[in-house]
Amino acid sequence: MAGSEGYDVVVVGGGGAGLAAAVSACEAGASVLVAEAGAQVGGSTALSGGAFLAAGTAVQKAAGCEGDSAAEFYDYFLAVNRWDIEPSIVRRYCDEGAAAVQWLTELGVEFPPGEIARGELERIPRLHRAAGGGAGIVAGLRSACNRVGVDFALGTRVTELVERDGVVVGVRAGDDELAAGSVILTTGGFANNHELVAEHIPSARAVLDGLRSPAPGTNLGDGLRMGLAVGAATAGTDRAQVLLSAGLTSDIEPVLPGWLICVDATGRRFVDETAHYHVMNPLTLEHGGTTWAIFDENACQEARGSGSRFGAGMWTHEVLSHAAAGGQIPTAPDIPTLATRLGLPAAVLQTTIDRYNADCAAGQDTLFFKDAARMVPCATAPFYGVPLRPTIMPVTGFGLRIDSDTRVLRAADNRPLTGLYAAGEVVGRRIFSGGAMIAAGVIFGRHAGRVAAADH
Ligand SMILES: Cc1cc2nc3c(=O)[nH]c(=O)nc-3n(C[C@H](O)[C@H](O)[C@H](O)COP(=O)(O)OP(=O)(O)OC[C@H]3O[C@@H](n4cnc5c(N)ncnc54)[C@H](O)[C@@H]3O)c2cc1C
CATH class of the missing domain: 3.90.700.10 (Succinate dehydrogenase/fumarate reductase flavoprotein, catalytic domain)
Structure with missing residues (x-):
């Protein structure tokens, strides 16, 4: 990894959540490196349909879908998830969805109003389909990274967090160590790691022999493993999309x-x-x-x-x-x-x-x-x-527990682990609904970037 002096913010994983985090941290004035295990950025986000669930957006208005609001979206989300979801996190998701769509639009991602659709049981269409699918979202975020000056270490699989006196102060990739004011984990899910699936998604144990995932082979649950190694709390046992x-x-x-x-x-x-x-x-x-x-x-x-x-x-x-x-x-x-x-x-x-x-x-x-x-x-x-x-299994839902400011919480006392943030599929008990995975990745990734840049 380049930059022996280290970075204000190191983002581990260059999918939708990681790229959003990198852009917003850089916009907030931080020096930022994205370490990405794959030869290119994108992750599951780039392979996805690019459906983005949000309410009260300018795209909805342009499509003639008037009268939607974050408050109605929040009530809907709690109801369809039978309140088995963290209200403070859902609230942020609903409140910031429209701004995230606007932000992506300004970064060059197109959400054609004619493509907006009803995802599940919503009264009003909220599913915004990005032109070019998930790859369109990744392309917009990637060029924004270039514009604002994010550094990349491609082909770099981060293996460990560096912790000193209970504070996360950097990352290791094999023998390389890099100092970081803040680390944001955005390593995606672990559906390609059958050991982790067997451990955390008990209902999948019976089908483990035939289990396949369309997610990239680099999505192996590294962020979850690294978080656990520094005492992170987890959430979302047995949550996965199959x-x-x-x-x-x-x-x-x-x-x-x-x-x-x-x-x-x-x-x-x-x-x-x-x-x-x-x-x-x-x-x-x-x-x-x-x-x-x-x-x-x-x-x-x-x-x-x-x-x-x-x-x-x-x-x-x-x-x-x-x-x-x-x-x-x-x-x-x-x-x-x-x-x-x-x-x-x-x-x-x-x-x-x-x-x-x-x-x-x-x-x-x-x-x-x-x-x-x-x-x-x-x-x-x-x-x-x-x-x-x-x-x-495209998506896993077990993962690290965060607060609504994306700070990873400690298992021991439920307080934030200083220096460590997470967003996207690596987070447990995520908002879990059609189109909400990409949206949650971008919304919380963007927020993680802002918070980590301010905290470092
Ligand atoms: C085929 C498919 C279609 C989907 N369609 C939709 C949809 O239309 N709408 C929706 O909301 N959701 C959809 N999903 C789910 C959604 O795409 C993902 O949940 C979401 O994109 C995850 O974003 P992320 O940034 O957290 O992870 P990802 O986009 O998967 O990015 C994680 C990145 O981290 C990297 N990484 C992993 N470990 C390391 C490490 N140790 N060091 C460095 N880098 C590492 C990976 O290489 C990867 O690039 C779909 C999923 C799939 C597979």
Whole structure:
């Protein structure tokens, strides 16, 4: 690492949170180095869809979505998370979201008003899609870093924090040591580190063998490990985002195609198969951790993918017929035989399929009210059954505990660890909702930069 004199602020990890921290610390007058393990900056942020959840923004107004506010957003967030979230942190998130969107816009990131959408159950659209996805956000922040004079040490994996008398005073990367007035940890999540997943995400232990993450290979939980080594408190046990997969392709498919019939181990449907992944995946875990997607030959012939932005995925005729021919997908000439092959109760599965087919004919899903236009009958042999398990983990939610000023708290006494800050996915018990991960990374990264620059 360059700069033997050290820096006012060293940021560990150059994803969305780290770059935002670096820009704002530099804007506040600090000398700043970003140490990034990868050959280039970006992290998961650059691979993401770039959806940014915020309320009361100028972009919303430009899109004709008037009347939203941080206060309404805060109430909504607490309600949908059943208050199982830190109010002081949610408050900062909601209060500073509009300013963060404005700040990114001024740095050159575009949020086209025509792209704004409703993420989940919001009354008003709040999901701001960055032009160019997450890579567009990273590009804007990276050029801002250049403008304000942030230094970079690329290909530098920080391995340890340097602590003296309970104060964090620098970082080590192998044998190199660098002094820092303040250190901001922004190393992202740990979904690629199966040891940490097994330890902190107990519900994933059953699927560890097939678990994959689209996050960069450098996201190994180093920040969490380094924080723990200096006595940091943690939060968010068993929090992670998982997506269903049969392991046939590596594409991310957040939402299943509407022509599938998903049943649990009892042979019954348990959900509208097109439900948002924040509903579908936890519900699948509650229903035993596997759902069987049933469809017929007609559906297989017509399969054109799930419409994911991250690739065509496995729901195409080519992938399905190839997997069926290779024995990776069980098929059968009738539903009872398919049920036996899948280990499901044959009579119940037959009842489920009969009722679904009757609903298709009547034009209404009488159990879950799935959009009838997306339903197709399951009546033409051979029949297919694909076991899906929550094995794709883009995001982890266990991590370091911070206060609303991003100061990492000590496990021993719940007081700030002097000199240490954290933002983004390395933080535990984060705001955890579609589009809120990138937003929280940028909002708290930006705040961490300001606070660390003032404190150093
Ligand atoms: C495919 C995909 C799509 C997603 N889509 C969305 C979306 O649309 N909206 C949303 O809100 N969220 C989305 N998410 C989640 C979101 O992208 C992440 O939670 C968020 O970007 C994390 O930002 P971060 O800055 O904390 O970490 P990252 O962006 O992952 O950056 C962490 C950086 O730290 C570096 N690093 C790690 N260890 C070290 C070390 N020891 N020393 C130095 N550097 C280190 C890594 O190399 C990496 O560059 C998506 C995630 C994925 C994987």
